[in-house]
Amino acid sequence: MASPPLSRRQTLMALASLPLLPLSGPVLASGPVLVPRPLVFPRDHGSHNDTRTEWWYLTGHGRTREGRELGFQVTFFRSRVDPAQGLRSRLAARQLLFAHAAITDVQNRRLWHDDRIARWNGEPPGDPLPAVFASEQDTHVVLRDWWFRREAGDRYRTEVAGDEIGISLRAEPRQALLLQGDKGFSRKGPDPEQASFYVTHPQLTVTGQLRLGRETLAIEGSAWLDHEWSEAILHPDAEGWDWIGMNLFNGDSLTAFQLRRRDGSALWTGGSFRPAAQGQDPLAGLRFGPQEVRMHGGRRWTSPQTRASYPVEWTIDTPAGRFGVRPLLDAQELDSRQSTGTIYWEGLSDLLDAQGRPVGRGYLEMTGYASRLRL
Numbered sequence: 001m002a003s004p005p006l007s008r009r010q011t012l013m014a015l016a017s018l019p020l021l022p023l024s025g026p027v028l029a030s031g032p033v034l035v036p037r038p039l040v041f042p043r044d045h046g047s048h049n050d051t052r053t054e055w056w057y058l059t060g061h062g063r064t065r066e067g068r069e070l071g072f073q074v075t076f077f078r079s080r081v082d083p084a085q086g087l088r089s090r091l092a093a094r095q096l097l098f099a100h101a102a103i104t105d106v107q108n109r110r111l112w113h114d115d116r117i118a119r120w121n122g123e124p125p126g127d128p129l130p131a132v133f134a135s136e137q138d139t140h141v142v143l144r145d146w147w148f149r150r151e152a153g154d155r156y157r158t159e160v161a162g163d164e165i166g167i168s169l170r171a172e173p174r175q176a177l178l179l180q181g182d183k184g185f186s187r188k189g190p191d192p193e194q195a196s197f198y199v200t201h202p203q204l205t206v207t208g209q210l211r212l213g214r215e216t217l218a219i220e221g222s223a224w225l226d227h228e229w230s231e232a233i234l235h236p237d238a239e240g241w242d243w244i245g246m247n248l249f250n251g252d253s254l255t256a257f258q259l260r261r262r263d264g265s266a267l268w269t270g271g272s273f274r275p276a277a278q279g280q281d282p283l284a285g286l287r288f289g290p291q292e293v294r295m296h297g298g299r300r301w302t303s304p305q306t307r308a309s310y311p312v313e314w315t316i317d318t319p320a321g322r323f324g325v326r327p328l329l330d331a332q333e334l335d336s337r338q339s340t341g342t343i344y345w346e347g348l349s350d351l352l353d354a355q356g357r358p359v360g361r362g363y364l365e366m367t368g369y370a371s372r373l374r375l
Helices: 008-016
Strands: 053-063 069-080 095-105 110-120 132-134 140-143 146-151 155-161 165-173 185-187 195-212 215-230 240-248 253-260 266-274 286-288 294-297 300-302 309-311 314-318 321-327 333-336 342-352 358-367
Touching (some): 053 165, 069 342, 095 342, 110 333, 195 240, 240 342, 321 358
Antiparallel strands (some): 185 195, 294 314, 300 309, 314 321, 333 342
16 A cells, blocks of 8 residues: 655655665665575565665666667665554555666766655555555566566566656566575675675666657667665765676676775675676676775766766776776766765766777766765
8 A cells, every 4th residue: 555655845854764775786784684595586576575675776778770879777766664664554654665767868968867755554565556566576666657577587667757757668688687696695794794685687688768858769778687685784984885787798797896985995895797608597607705806996077066076987807807987978976865865976887898998888886975875
């Protein structure tokens, strides 16, 4: 059963009493310690309402028939509301659901962005389906006219109807799921309780439409899906994180991240590399240990709105080799203080080999540059 939509003022009041919701990339655990367990699908594609935070995160890029390039991000978040867990009323908001959507218009050098937030009592969806829910049986998250779901054959569909943007996409797998970390259990810090369950589906083929204002564009391209859940609190020394998810043009896939101290040094790192030849094995490829990734920030861009300074170009050393990251547009900062309460940079970027040649494309995310993340 869905509660009425929150006003902006109600949203801010609700967020004032809750931990801020992490974004894509790493999450960290507190409270009950997560322990490794076998993941069971399709159940583990669904929502894990007993954990504090969770997201389903689709990013990618596409081209129109005329060759116009665009990037897109659709992220659905779930955040447990601890004070409401013991309440018996069906009106109790035991969970908050959020969604972010963004389109990078490379040609016109513009980032379009919208978001949503709604309360949910946490009860399983019935018939007819409620307006706001997250299924525990499989991927199916709904915030009224925004939704994301998994269909037969690991196909995904999403619809976003914003005031100025619209996203209608179908994503089909070319490869199998990728279980990050140790069979899907991903350490995110030096203490045992800092961990998450982390499942990726790289190398998705995408078709659909993107709407920018009154303009609707048909695209074809490639996408990347992350699903992650945890008891989420940053390590006390962590200022933020830097993360990439990259589909290489030859079918390989690369994940790399670091949790960053205030002085910019790495507190914890991780990631993975799966060659295309092993793309049908969820456990294949390299998993990077906490000292095996080095992320070096290069050229910086300063936001004219927030004055935050971001290293938008990177050199990344991994056990799979050295790579560079270069954005297709510098101005890809998202100000989501009205929903998740954060300012972060999330943008379409090229992956370069050691000689500076483009070998892939995906998304770079950077948090904690406008201010320290406070979860």
